[in-house]
Amino acid sequence: MANKFICTLLLIAVWATSTSADGIENGSPTTIKAHPYVVSLQGTDGTRVCGGALIDSTTVVTAAQCLANYDVSQLVVGVSNGTQIVKIAKSTFDVNFDYVTMENDVAVVILEKAVSVGSIQLASSEPKTGASGVVTGWSASNALVDVSETIITATDCVSGEYSYEEGEVLSTMLCGLAKNEACNALPGSPLVYNKKLVGLVSWGYGCANSANPAVFTNIASVKSWIKKAVKSL
Template identity: 50%
Template sequence: MANQFVCCLLLLIAATSTNAQFITHSGIQGGVAAPSGARSYVVSVKGSGESIICGGALYNDVTVITVASCLVFLNPEKLLVGVNNGTKTVKVVAHLSHPDYGFYTTEHDVALLKLAESVSAEYVKLPSKTPVTGSAGIVTGWDANNSLVDVSETIIARADCVSGKYDYDDDDVLASNVCGLADNKACNAVAGVPLVSDNQLVGLLSWGAACANDKNPAVFTDAFAEKSWIESNVNSL
């Protein structure tokens, strides 16, 4: 529990000291350039200053799946979503965070955004099963130049993440989480960037206790655990 508390405390300090804006991201370190024209399901969530606050994934032509922690200190209806690697910017007209999202625990860290207009891009599919330890995935986000980069991840099921092999316990990684280790120890991705495996959305980056440390995998919102909530609410925005 202490790990999430520290992350949330830092987020609170950042928000109150920067007029409710997150710390400007320094960009992913250790990623490799995403294939040209690929990963158009990845979107950036921006504040009024056009800086990237969080990431997200396109579920359909008007719906973004992101993390609820991205919306805590901000007016979601003033946010902008960058699609097709920022070549198009769309306003947000509706939003919904999971009703059981816990600020201090980061439990159920998932939210939906409805775009003001339809966008043409790739869309993610929700997973058909619980993530399995050892599966390969890709996290896609932005480097310091706001270029899309990929980070190869080894997925770790929640039960294995709290088994004692890593520095997490049952109070840190919850039933709505899955973990991932960056194969090349890359770090500094913003919250909400998607973890995809076999063309399915495995998770959304929620938090992490350390960078480039094999004892501290990144913690993602488990898309399979939230699948029912997403599917039952996506058409009600």
Template identity: 50%
Template sequence: MFKTFSCRVLVLLIAYQINISHAIGVIGGVKTTITDHPYVVSLQLANGTHVCGGALIKKNIVVTAAQCFVFQDPAQLYVRLGTDSYAADGELLSISSYIINENFDFTTMDSDVAVLKLAKNVAKSSAKREIKVAGEKPKTDRSGVVTGWSQSRQLEDVTVRIINAKKCRSGEYVYNKDDITDNMFCAQAYNRFVCDGEPGSPLVYKKKLIGLVSWGYGCGNVGNPAVYTNVNKLRKWIKKTIKKL
């Protein structure tokens, strides 16, 4: 049975969707393979419609963005693993339970993280293998890689540079001090015309998960940074929640 959650009722949803957006898929990334990123999963509907990205962190546990459950019936969501294309191949598993961070707020996007349990364990292989959650967030100007699916349904990488939180919320870009909470951080694609995928897409540094694509103002224009869930900041919550599933 699915575990439910409670969060603030979303107000002015239409206005929110107009102003805050992400690309429907990676745009301008570099083609890659699931063998290079065996932890990457696709949250999708039974008909194959891709909804969000995610990361396998244990043999039956996936971490993704909380927002992925807001507009979908969780009973209709599945996880596809072990494939270069979310539209075919790999293994499609149902979700036995999930928990959304109780502090998730869809108006601010704070604590945008959810943990879900798969209906069965995933056997390790070159295309199915978990990744560890980082113990700390990398320092400013370090480079990480976001992996997600392009509009052609293929896995692509986007290299991004981590931006100092104070600088990101200073107004130099499009964010102010109220936009970026301690549970978030910013990273900017080196190519200003690149977009880095859907919510839940994993950002990895030195083979450890440091962030999940969460939100951003605009995409593929004027080099705006994307905002990521800081999984290191929420690491204790993730570990505690896994025991409840």
């Protein structure tokens, strides 16, 4: 357990980053037009601390660590690649979020006003191992980039083929293998497969590579919580 906690802290500095991160490495250039649902949680000075995804005109889904680790009153949401800044009206994260295991790493943010950009649907079922997904976030030059991911179920991720042991990758999680080694994606950055939100960047053991898949919140497993949370806010 102590080893997991140390590795989780390493992740926050390397894969799911803190504000000092340089940005995603080895991503492919993309545009906000291709991913209008992508948003950032950021300080009023424009410093991005987390990613997120619009699931309707007023609702953002992101990682629980993004709300638990920051003063939400000091955060705003950057829409349309930061050209539109919207204040946060309400927010909540799963009370069962665990800092050690990173289980239930999911949160909901309600915008102060509706935005007229595209949103994305929540996945109802998790992709099978081998499905091709895409994570979208920002590079060191603040350019929007995609990282291709081969999705791996939690069961397959702890099969012994990778660096994770049984009990580390849980049912509320998915894994993903980047084509090239990938680092510095912000927590909460969306993983999309088949035009649906299937995951959020959560944690991992260092940079994502062939031995160390990135670990994502499994949206299908937390979808019911998201819907209840939206209704309660």
